[in-house]
Amino acid sequence: MNRLIVLAAAMMAWAAPQDAPAPAFEVVSIKPTPDPPIRTGMFPIPGTLTVGNYTLKRLILDSYRIKSYQLYGGPPWIDSEHYDIVGKAASKANMSEMSKMLIPLLADRFQLKIHRETKELPTYALVLAKGGPKMKPATETDRSFGIFPSGPITEIRAFRLGMQFFSNILSGQLDRPVLNETALTGEFQFTLRYLTDDARPSQPGETESPSDPNSASIYAAMQEQLGLKLEPRKGPLYVIVVDHAERPTAN
Numbered sequence: 001m002n003r004l005i006v007l008a009a010a011m012m013a014w015a016a017p018q019d020a021p022a023p024a025f026e027v028v029s030i031k032p033t034p035d036p037p038i039r040t041g042m043f044p045i046p047g048t049l050t051v052g053n054y055t056l057k058r059l060i061l062d063s064y065r066i067k068s069y070q071l072y073g074g075p076p077w078i079d080s081e082h083y084d085i086v087g088k089a090a091s092k093a094n095m096s097e098m099s100k101m102l103i104p105l106l107a108d109r110f111q112l113k114i115h116r117e118t119k120e121l122p123t124y125a126l127v128l129a130k131g132g133p134k135m136k137p138a139t140e141t142d143r144s145f146g147i148f149p150s151g152p153i154t155e156i157r158a159f160r161l162g163m164q165f166f167s168n169i170l171s172g173q174l175d176r177p178v179l180n181e182t183a184l185t186g187e188f189q190f191t192l193r194y195l196t197d198d199a200r201p202s203q204p205g206e207t208e209s210p211s212d213p214n215s216a217s218i219y220a221a222m223q224e225q226l227g228l229k230l231e232p233r234k235g236p237l238y239v240i241v242v243d244h245a246e247r248p249t250a251n
Contacts, residue, residue, distance in 0.1 A: 023097075024104040025049075025087035030248040033082035046092035049101075051085040056110055056245060062126060063102040064114075064240055069121065069175055074242030083248065111246040118236045121175045124168045125231045128184075134227035135188040143187065145169065154196040160187045170230070171216070182228065194221035 033053045040053035051059070060071060089098060089103060106112040138160035139231040145158040147169070156169065166247070167180040194216050222228045 007200055009081055010130050015093050017046070023089070023093075023101060025098075025101050026090045027088040028105055028109060029086045031084050031251070033084050033235055037082065038084070042095075044098060046087045046094065046097040047089045049085075049087045049089075049095070049098040051083075051087075053082050053084065055082055056106070056112075059102060059106060060112070060114075060240070060242070063099070063106060065099055066135050066238075066240060067171070067175070067177075069177075070237065070239045072117075072239055072241045077247070078242065078245055081247070111244060112242070113244040114240050114242055117239050117241055119239050121177075121237045121239075123179060123233045123235045123237070124170070124174065125179050125181045125233050126163065126170065127181050127229050127231055129223040129229040132227055133182075133184060133188075134225065135190040138187040138189045140189060147173075149196055151198055154194060156192040158188065158190050158192075159249050160185045160189060174230075177235070178230070179233075179235075191224055192218075194218040 037053040041051075042054075043050040043052070054062075057068075057071065057074070060066075060078075061068060085105075087098065087169070089101065140159040143160045145156065145165075146163050148155045148157065154173075156173075158166065161169075163180045163182045163184045167178040170178040174221060195218070216224060218232055222230060
């Protein structure tokens, strides 16, 4: 199969499914988040979903299951004004069911209107660096990992991790899709240590590889510590465009 077709097919795998009709919350309360906020996050109990200190942008990302680089448009306040929300369902719905109720909530209370597009956007390919991988096969039984920021340094510690899952982690760290093209099978254990603030786009042909993790960008650290490389590419990516949004109506 043509390599460009393979890349396009892989990128379209990032597309979220079309929205299915979903039940709505029976009662909804929306208020501006107090300063300081009481709590931040989503807190479900059967039949009730409490959301603390969320922007409309974050609500859209969570509701449509997309990354920040897949969201375009909308007024500036959707990423600056924070809200506390309590939604109560008619039945003892679980978190999965209540998360689907957020989409009609956004349409009703924020007057959110969106459309979908496919854009040609920057991506990365995760490939083997010269000399091959430097990771050890996993010996742990638990498939786990941790991300540990400490000042200017971030560590990713993997105890049992496959390359497909690792590429998803890197996508979150770099705010850009990362496609696994290593062809490595199995699971590995490793520690990646790099400068947190140096997650800049790498350039084709970049060969920096300092051995000191306290001065290494994530791109250099990947090559030096793991024997892997991030190659900049472009590919088609599903995105959501905000056509209209309003501050929420009063309770």
